[in-house]
Amino acid sequence: MNDVFGMDARVLRESLRKSQANCDQMVAIYGSLDRRLSALDSTIRPAVVHTDAIGKVSRNIDLALKSADVFLRHFTRIREAEVIIQKGPHEDLQAYLTTIDQLRSLDTSKTFRDDPHVTSHIRILLSEAVLKLEEEFKRLLSAHRENHAPALELTLRNLGFEYKEEIERWPLESLEAIIGTWLYTMRIAVKSLFIGEKQVCRKIFYGIDSLAELCFATAIENSVQLLLSFGYTMVKREWPPEKLFILLDMYKAIHELQSEVEELLAEEACREMRDRASNMILQFARTARISIDEFKKNINEDANNFNILDAPVHPLTSYVINYFGLLGSEYCSTLHLLFDENDSGRQPNRHLVTVMMMILNTLVSNLERKSKKFNEPALSHLFLMNNINHVVNKLRRSSAEDLIDSDWVPRHRKIVQQNANQYLRVAWMPILQTLKIQTGSEGGSAAGSGSGSGISRSAIRERFRAFNSQFEELIQRQSHWTVPDPELRENLRLLVAEAVLPAYGNFIKRNGFFVEGSRNQERFLKFRPEDVQQMIDNLFQGGVSLQPNT
Missing domain, CATH: 1.20.58 (Methane Monooxygenase Hydroxylase; Chain G, domain 1)
Incomplete structure (x- = not known):
């Protein structure tokens, strides 16, 4: 076992030695390569620097060419514009106007900012273009006017x-x-x-x-x-x-x-x-307002003669109220435009109402002056009664009432009644005085009173004669007086009858025995109550016989 391990150690040491040798060899090779690359870099670097310079020059040339191309294209447009302007706008107006716009754009561009000669040329071309354009427009306007203006005038004549x-x-x-x-x-x-x-x-x-x-x-x-x-x-x-x-x-x-x-x-x-x-x-x-003012002035100054023996509706009254009615019915909206268009506030129609009221009041004032020309006070009141009543009725039956104050008609209806009462007082009260007998015991008077009480027959007969005389005279004097309005005529007759008939009937009832049965009864009791009634019923028609039927 030890031998085996000994062999392995030797093999390992040999391998390490060889690896060290190989490593030293590679280091030597890389060192040599580095020296060669350094030498190569020194050789190549000038060439690279030269190539970069050539690239920059190329790019500058491209930019210069592009600028030149822009300049040439603008210059070409100037030359083309010059040709179009020389021809004038009459051939192609739209192209001519487009050319002017292009020249104005070139005049403000940066291309020729540093070239005063080109800039001056562009501006000269623009001035020439505008001048020719004005001449062309004048020609077109003149031609259109020469053709169309006479045609329009001819159409008006046609x-x-x-x-x-x-x-x-x-x-x-x-x-x-x-x-x-x-x-x-x-x-x-x-x-x-x-x-x-x-x-x-x-x-x-x-x-x-x-x-x-x-x-x-x-x-x-x-x-x-x-x-x-x-x-x-x-x-x-x-x-x-x-x-x-x-x-x-x-x-x-x-x-x-x-x-x-x-x-x-x-x-x-x-x-x-x-x-x-x-x-x-x-x-x-x-002008319309002046004419209306003149109308009012004419009303005020009217002094036409008229029949003072009668008291009908005066021509001025008829004219004015018919005129007034026509204004109210046919021209009401126009009058509002005329007088109230610029009015403001709570009463926008006040100006018109004021003008219309002045017209009516001027008429009434003139009628009042005319009424003073009558010799008969009773006829004067009858005249005012007739004329103001005519005005009131016309206004009530027309839309012209909307042009005046709301209280004008009611106030003047009262004036009509006041003049009727005044007529009765002036014309008929004197005759009623003949029917009043003074009573010696009381020192007073009463119509138809005093049957006896020491009153002599001759005094009673004298009263009858006075009534007969004044009644005949009054009836004769009023035989031509007229009240044109049927309703007013009947009302006035009723007013007279209510004042006269009771007093006369009562007088006959109390004192008739003084004359009844006498030889000359007709001289004293000349009119029966029904005769008086009939004659009153025939009043105010003008020209109608007022004598009682036999």
């Missing part, structure tokens, strides 16, 4: 409208038909004709809004001028109140078109036309 300066001197009666045609033409022009022209201009200058606007303004200018000139001629005229309704029709029609006109002429190129159109509407409103 619609029946043609403005002539001599229209300013025509009487208003001759203008009514032309006014209707003008309003019709205005509607067609605003709602159709001018809108179509605007669309045409936008197609011609598609995408160039400012030029499309200028084209449109140029094309319609003459036509708009003709239409507005007629309107301004109308507002400069003096409009008497009887023609106010025509003026209100014009104002209403153009006011309804106002928003469409403002939208149609919204662009800056149309500003002057838009301002003139807006001002024309304001002038129409002003």
